[in-house]
Amino acid sequence: MNNSFVELHARQRALALLDAGTTRELIDPFTDMISPHLEPQNIVPESDDGVVIMKGQLAGKAAVVIAIEGAFQGGGIGEVSGAKIVAALEHALADNQAGNTIYPVLILDTGGVRLQEANYGLLSISEIQNVIIALKQFVPVIGLVPGRVGSFGGMSITNALLSYVIGTNRARIGLNGPEVIEQEAGVQEFDSSDKDLIWNTLGTTERQATGIIDEVVADDVTAFKQAIIAAIDEKKDSHRDQQVDLYLSLLDQLDPSQPLDIAGYRDLYHQVKVTEHHLAASKSSAVAGTKSRGRLWFEQLTGIKNAQSEVATVLHAQADGREYIAIVPDAQNRFPRVREGEVGLLEGYTVASVVNDLIKADQAKANKTPLVLIVDVPSQAYGYKEELIGIHMALASSVSAYARARQAGHKVVAFIPGDAVSGGFLAHGLQSNRLIALDDLAITIQAMSKASAARITQRTIEELEEATKHVPAMAYDIKNYQKLGALYQLVPGVKGYDDDPKAIATIQAVIAEALASLDDVPADMSFRYTNSIAKQSGRVATNQVRQLMDEQWNG
Incomplete structure (x- = not known):
């Protein structure tokens, strides 16, 4: 042509x-x-x-x-x-x-x-x-x-x-490529060799028909x-990132235990009856939820024992004048791809709903409620239904809500006691003014699992691990992540599953100090490339690019 x-x-x-x-x-x-x-x-x-x-x-x-x-x-x-x-x-x-x-x-x-x-x-x-x-x-x-x-x-x-x-x-548009879904969830979930299925699911004909x-x-x-x-x-x-009630209503009407094909989803999308959604604050219960570092720290920082929510995988509550939010696993969840704490459709839109409600409630207030995100997310959900419906839009809704909250004057601090991986981390954590993490080698922080990264880059896992020795940004541990300058503080002496009063007091103090550091500073994320680690080694190229753009933008 x-x-x-x-x-x-x-x-x-x-x-x-x-x-x-x-x-x-x-x-x-x-x-x-x-x-x-x-x-x-x-x-x-x-x-x-x-x-x-x-x-x-x-x-x-x-x-x-x-x-x-x-x-x-x-x-x-x-x-x-x-x-x-x-x-x-x-x-x-x-x-x-x-x-x-x-x-x-x-x-x-x-x-x-x-x-x-x-x-x-x-x-x-x-x-x-x-x-x-x-x-x-x-x-x-x-x-x-x-x-x-x-x-x-x-x-x-x-x-x-x-x-x-x-x-x-x-x-084509989608969060997870078919090869990655096949690697993470199996060929029965998404056959990456089925080109017709791929194009019919991710191609623009289907994407235009369902608003993507x-x-x-x-x-x-x-x-x-x-x-x-x-x-x-x-x-x-x-306004794709603000269609929260539409998609939460759609998910209410979806039975994930049943097959969902392209024609079936189109019918559901065009016939959904939209209702408003507002998630009540989490409450104590007599039954413990599925164990995770994120759940443990949410309960310890809010004082809510065995926290329970109408959306089992999203916990939120206010304590000490702060809004705490955590995404947690639920072993019996009706969406099987989020049972280990992954961020899926319901999680992305529910978090967005919670944050949007907070923005609205504080709109006229001079002092906005700070947000504390407790991050323990092993990844986004890898599933065919998730891709068909458009999981990337659910995660975008969460990203948008956090960013708009921060830009409106809400201080946003992410505390990382667990894993922080891929789209899950983008949706829940990376729109923060400040990132705090435990100095714990059990934490994984990266863009993709080793098996999938090796497959996509056409390396063996051994070759991938060798490469991480030369490029800290490829590494999976929190020590190497600190070298990038992204963290406000790496907290020593506390581990992900610590539950003693001293550990809790330490984290409460670190969060309070991080929030205090946001007084009278821009509501952006510039700290990540302006701190001493970033300037000296972690984001040197970033700062060189920024200087060049400053010099060249106006000719």
């Missing part, structure tokens, strides 16, 4: 969208801002790290196009590529706040986190999501999913946060430009 948009590469796509003669690329290949983390793994880097940032005009309006190159590392987000996106979006936000309107357009051709820089990818994606949510208060943030790779992983959550999403019939993508256009540059211009002119916003 002579005017194909799909067949273009990232730089060509950006040039094709913007008006001829108006374009200027920022941090271009001649800047040579490459990832410092790939060559130690014997991977050849790219001089633009797979992301093109181009300013110009779109039908005469100021615009910035952010294009991800799917041909480089599957469009995975690493430290440099992520920092380029964040810095560009932050400048667009500042311009809009100053009354200088500029429209951001994101071209998503991405598998999500770049597993060779796993924890950098997760941090970057959470920071991208934060700025998108802030930007949407001023202008529509338009997303394009042309094809090739599609939009997967943590960037599918980002996709669900965008105002308006346009794609072709060659695109807004518009499907022909694979044509002009068609994309026209759709973008119309979305900007009409200020289109589907």
Whole structure:
């Protein structure tokens, strides 16, 4: 096709969208801002790290196009590529706040986190999501999913946060790729060799029919430009991240023990009767819930014994003037893929409902209720039904709620006594102002299980473990995570299952100090790259990118 948009590469796509003669690329290949983390793994880097940032005009309006190159590392987000996106979006936000309107357009051709820089990818994606949510208060943030790779992983959550999403019939959208689901849950859950099933489930025909993508256009540059211009002119916003009652009502009417096919889900989606949902605070009970570090610390910090909730996997309550929230396992849960504490459909939307209610209740208050997130999430849920319904949108709803709470003035602190993995961590933890973790080697913190990461990167587990020795961002332990500069505090002397008064008092004091540190500081996540560890070693490349963007944004 002579005017194909799909067949273009990232730089060509950006040039094709913007008006001829108006374009200027920022941090271009001649800047040579490459990832410092790939060559130690014997991977050849790219001089633009797979992301093109181009300013110009779109039908005469100021615009910035952010294009991800799917041909480089599957469009995975690493430290440099992520920092380029964040810095560009932050400048667009500042311009809009100053009354200088500029429209951001994101071209998503991405598998999500770049597993060779796993924890950098997760941090970057959470920071991208934060700025998108802030930007949407001023202008529509338009997303394009042309094809090739599609939009997967943590960037599918980002996709669900965008105002308006346009794609072709060659695109797919989903949180977990079929190979990952097959690895984690078995071939009977999702057969990654069944191409028809994959396209029928994740392709844009189904995604448009069930509200996951807004518009499907022909694979044509002009068609994309026209759709973008119309979305900007009409200020289109589907508010996908705030459809909480719709999906909680849908899940009420779903029997997960029964098979669910594509036609059955379409019928359910279009016939659902929407009711309001508000989760009451957790209460004490006589029966202990399924054991976990997250549950233990929720009960110890709130004083609620054997905490029970109408949604068994989501605990929340106020204590000491703070709102505590935990996602916990439930061995008998009707959704089998969340029985070990994974974040699934119900968890994402329920957490969003709780936080949205808090935002509304505190809207007129000068002093907002602080949020304390207790993080012990082994991953997101891996299941066919979850992908068909769109688990990435459930997680996006939680991300959005936490980010909007923080941006509205709620202090948000995440305390990590357990695992913090993948989309589960993005949905519950990574939108915090402050991250606190126990110095406990039993904690796993990463973007994907070792088995799945090895399969996707075509390595053995032994080769993967060897690579982690050279790149701390690939490691699975909390000690290496601290080296990135992401943690506000790593707490020594307390373990995940400690329950003595001294341990509890220690954590209460650390949380109180973290909250106090947020007095009179910006409601953003800049601490992660401005603290001493980050500046000296953990986020050096991030800070270099940010400085370059500062120098180049206005020419």
